[in-house]
Amino acid sequence: MDINLQITDMAGASPEHSLVIVNFVSAIRKQLRNSTCYVYSDNVQYRFKTDDGEGKIVIPDASINCRTKSRRGNTFLDTPRFVLEVLAPTTEQYDRSEKMEIYRQQEIEEYWIVDWRKKEVEIYELDYENDIPKYFLWNKITENNKSELKIIHFPGINITFDELFDEIE
Numbered sequence: 001m002d003i004n005l006q007i008t009d010m011a012g013a014s015p016e017h018s019l020v021i022v023n024f025v026s027a028i029r030k031q032l033r034n035s036t037c038y039v040y041s042d043n044v045q046y047r048f049k050t051d052d053g054e055g056k057i058v059i060p061d062a063s064i065n066c067r068t069k070s071r072r073g074n075t076f077l078d079t080p081r082f083v084l085e086v087l088a089p090t091t092e093q094y095d096r097s098e099k100m101e102i103y104r105q106q107e108i109e110e111y112w113i114v115d116w117r118k119k120e121v122e123i124y125e126l127d128y129e130n131d132i133p134k135y136f137l138w139n140k141i142t143e144n145n146k147s148e149l150k151i152i153h154f155p156g157i158n159i160t161f162d163e164l165f166d167e168i169e
Contacts, residue, residue, distance in 0.1 A: 004046050013088060016168050017115045020086045021061050023166050027159040028064065028151075037081070037154075046076045058102055059116075062152065070097040081153055084112040087135055100124075100135065107133045119143060119165050120154045128168045 021041050028039040045059045057075070062080035071077055083112065084102055085095040091122030095113060105113050111124040120142050124135040141149045 006065075016084050016115055017061075017088055019167055020164060021084075022116055023164050024062050024084055024159060027163045028157055031157045032064070035066075036068075037064055039064050040080075044076060045073050046080065046106075047108050048079070048102060050102060054071060056102055058099060060084065064151075079106045079108055081108065081149050082110045082112075083108050084114060087113060087115045087117075104133055104135055109136060110151065114164070116165065116168050119161075119168065121149060121161075121164070123149075123152065 025039050025041045032039055040063050042059055042061045044063070045057050047169070048058065048062075050056055060080070060083040062084040063080035065076060065078075065080035067078040067080075068076070085099065086089075086094050087095060100113075101112065107126055109126050113122040113124070115122075118139065122140050125136045125138040126133055127136055128134065131136075138152060139145075139148055141161060143161070149159065149161045149164070153155050153157070
């Protein structure tokens with residue numbers, strides 16, 4: 001099996017980047033208690049096979065996975081239902097292009113791109129166009145429409161805009 005690991009020399013994430021991840025995971029974790037789904041921060045990885053047969057390993061900033069039995073160590077072999085990526089100057093292009101494409105090919109139902117600098121959340125929902133999975137921008141959440149923030153595919157799970165960006169100046 002060909003696994004394409006890309007090693008990149010990156011500076012550590014900013015404290016604000018980490019805060020968004022921690023805020024998300026801590027708000028969601030308790031709400032998923034007693035369910036078959038779990039929320040994970042950026043310490044787990046997923047092994048996927050892309051449409052061209054290439055093996056890829058990705059580490060999302062946060063994910064909600066309901067298929068946790070299929071794993072080896074800290075690597076999940078099945079897809080999560082939800083992924084969140086927090087933008088950083090060094091990863092923004094990758095999060096918006098190659099990583100998003102990998103998630104689309106795996107048919108991950110919902111993909112959030114969070115920009116802590118702008119305090120903005122882009123919510124993408126997977127749908128199909130001519131039987132081909134495609135992400136559609138469902139909503140862009142800012143301070144002006146913050147009450148519209150919701151996880152589409154987990155309607156009983158809530159996080160507010162203010163919780164997500166708590167302690168971010």
